[in-house]
Amino acid sequence: MDLNGFLQEITQKDGVSGYEKNVAGCIFEAFSPYVDDTRTDNLGNLIFFKKGSREGAPRVLICAHMDEIGLIITKIEKNGFLRFTSLGGFDVRTLPGQEVTVYGQNPVDGIIGFKPPYMEKEKEKNKSVEMENLFIDTGLSRELADQVIKVGSVTAIKRNFLTLLNNCRAGKALDDRAGVAVLWQCVKEMSQINHEAHLYLVATVQEEVGIRGAVVSTYGISPDVGIAVDVCHGDFPGAQEYEVSPLGKGPVITTGPNIHPHLAKGLFDAAEEYNLPYQKDVSPGPTGTDARAIQVSLGGIPTALVSVPLRYMHTSVELVTLEDIKVAGRLLAYFTAGLNSAFVEGLSCL
Numbered sequence: 316m317d318l319n320g321f322l323q324e325i326t327q328k329d330g331v332s333g334y335e336k337n338v339a340g341c342i343f344e345a346f347s348p349y350v351d352d353t354r355t356d357n358l359g360n361l362i363f364f365k366k367g368s369r370e371g372a373p374r375v376l377i378c379a380h381m382d383e384i385g386l387i388i389t390k391i392e393k394n395g396f397l398r399f400t401s402l403g404g405f406d407v408r409t410l411p412g413q414e415v416t417v418y419g420q421n422p423v424d425g426i427i428g429f430k431p432p433y434m435e436k437e438k439e440k441n442k443s444v445e446m447e448n449l450f451i452d453t454g455l456s457r458e459l460a461d462q463v464i465k466v467g468s469v470t471a472i473k474r475n476f477l478t479l480l481n482n483c484r485a486g487k488a489l490d491d492r493a494g495v496a497v498l499w500q501c502v503k504e505m506s507q508i509n510h511e512a513h514l515y516l517v518a519t520v521q522e523e524v525g526i527r528g529a530v531v532s533t534y535g536i537s538p539d540v541g542i543a544v545d546v547c548h549g550d551f552p553g554a555q556e557y558e559v560s561p562l563g564k565g566p567v568i569t570t571g572p573n574i575h576p577h578l579a580k581g582l583f584d585a586a587e588e589y590n591l592p593y594q595k596d597v598s599p600g601p602t603g604t605d606a607r608a609i610q611v612s613l614g615g616i617p618t619a620l621v622s623v624p625l626r627y628m629h630t631s632v633e634l635v636t637l638e639d640i641k642v643a644g645r646l647l648a649y650f651t652a653g654l655n656s657a658f659v660e661g662l663s664c665l
Contacts, residue, residue: 318496319637322484322492322496322637323484323486324345325342325345325496327475327486329418330382330488332383332403333402333521333524335521338492342381345499346361346498346516350365351364352364358527358528358532359521359528360518360519360520360531360535361517361518362535363515364515365515365516367513367514368511372511372655372656373540373654373655373659374536374538375515375542375651376517376533376536376541377515377542377543377544377647378498378517378518378541378543378605379494379495379497379545379605380495380518380523381491381492381518382522382528383403383471383492383523384405384490385401385470386400386401386402387400387467387470388467388468388469390466392450395453395459396452397417398451399449400446402524404629409632411429412426412427413472414473414474415451415471415473416471417453417464418468418469418470419464419468423463423464424453425453425454425470427449427452428450428452429444473487474631474632479634482637483635483636484634484635484637485633486632487633488633489634490546490629490633491546493635494545494623497640497644500640500643500644501645501647501648504644504645504648508648508649511655511656512540515536515538517536528605529543529605529607529612533608533609533612537613539659540616541609541618542618543602543604543619543621544620544622544643544647545602545604545620546628546635548628549634550562560594560622561624562626562636563638564639565591565593565639565643566621566624567622567623568593568594568619569596569597569620569622570596570597571598571600572601573598573610573618574598574618574620575610575617577662578618581654581658582646582650583595585650586646589645591645592642596622602620606618621647623635624636
C-alpha cells in the first residue's frame with residue numbers, strides 16, 4: 316500500500332473522539348509490519364515500538380491523534396428527527412446538508428436538515444447557523460428510531476476521499492489522519508535506517524475533546540523526547556500571509572514556549588541537511604495539540620511540534636497535499652535517526 320492508499324483508507328473509516336475503534340483497526344494493520352511490538356493502552360491509544368540499536372538509548376515519542384470531530388445524539392423528537400451536539404469543535408456553518416452515519420444498534424444513514432431559507436421570517440435571515448436549529452433526518456418515525464437509535468449514539472460525517480489536481484487530497488478527518496499518515500511514512504523510512512534511539516509511535520485518542528490520549532500515553536511511555544504531529548491552517552483567499560502556511564511548501568516546525576528550542580533547532584538543521592522544504596510558525600502560548608500535554612507530563616518532557624498545512628480545518632471536508640505529508644515523515648525519520656544520548660542530555664540545558 317502506498318501513502319495515498321493509506322490516507323484514503325484511514326479517512327474513510329469513522330473514528331469520532333472516544334469511539335476510535337473502527338479506524339484503529341486499519342492503523343494497527345498498516346503499522347505492524349514495520350515495528351517490533353504493538354500494544355493498546357487502557358484509553359485506546361495505539362502504541363507501536365521500534366527498538367533502537369543500543370540498550371539504554373533515548374526513548375522518543377512521536378504521536379498524532381486518530382480521533383475526528385463528530386456529533387452525538389441528544390434527543391429523538393416525536394416525529395423521529397434527531398437533535399445533536401458536537402464532539403469537538405465543528406464549524407457549524409458547514410453542517411447543513413451533510414450526509415452522516417448514526418451509530419445506533421446498527422449504522423443508520425441520515426442527512427443534516429435546516430429550515431429552508433425561503434421559509435425563514437425576516438428576522439431569521441442573515442443570522443448565523445446555530446446547532447440548536449439543526450436536526451438529523453434518517454427517514455425513520457419515532458417508533459422505528461427508538462428501536463435502533465438511542466440518546467448518546469455517536470454520529471460521523473460521510474465523505475468520499477477526493478483526488479484533486481496538484482497532488483491535493485480532500486476528505487473528512489484529515490485533522491489528524493494526515494498526521495497519522497506522517498507517522499506511517501516515518502516508520503517506513505526508519506525501517507531502512509539505522510537508529511540508536513528507541514522509537515514509540517502513538518496514534519492517540521480523544522485529542523479533540525481535551526488532549527486526553529497524549530496525557531495517558533506520555534505517562535505510560537515516559538519518553539525522553541516528545542514530538543506531536545498535527546495540522547495547521549493552510550493558505551486560502553482572504554487570509555493574511557502571516558496567519559497561514561501555504562500548501563506544498565513542506566511541513567511546519569513550530570517555535571514558542573510549548574516547544575523546546577533545541578528540538579526545534581534540531582528539526583531545522585535536519586531539514587537543511589537533507590534538503591527538505593519546511594516552514595516556520597510561532598505559537599505564543601500552549602498549542603492546541605498533543606504537544607501541550609506532552610510538555611507538562613511527568614517531570615516535564617522536551618517537546619516539539621511538526622504540522623501539515625491543511626485547508627478548511629474543522630469543517631466537513633478538509634484538504635492537504637500528499638507531498639507535505641511525505642516530507643514531514645522523512646524529516647521525522649532523519650531527525651530521529653540522528654538522536655543520541657549526548658543530544659538528549661543537552662536538552663536539560665537551555
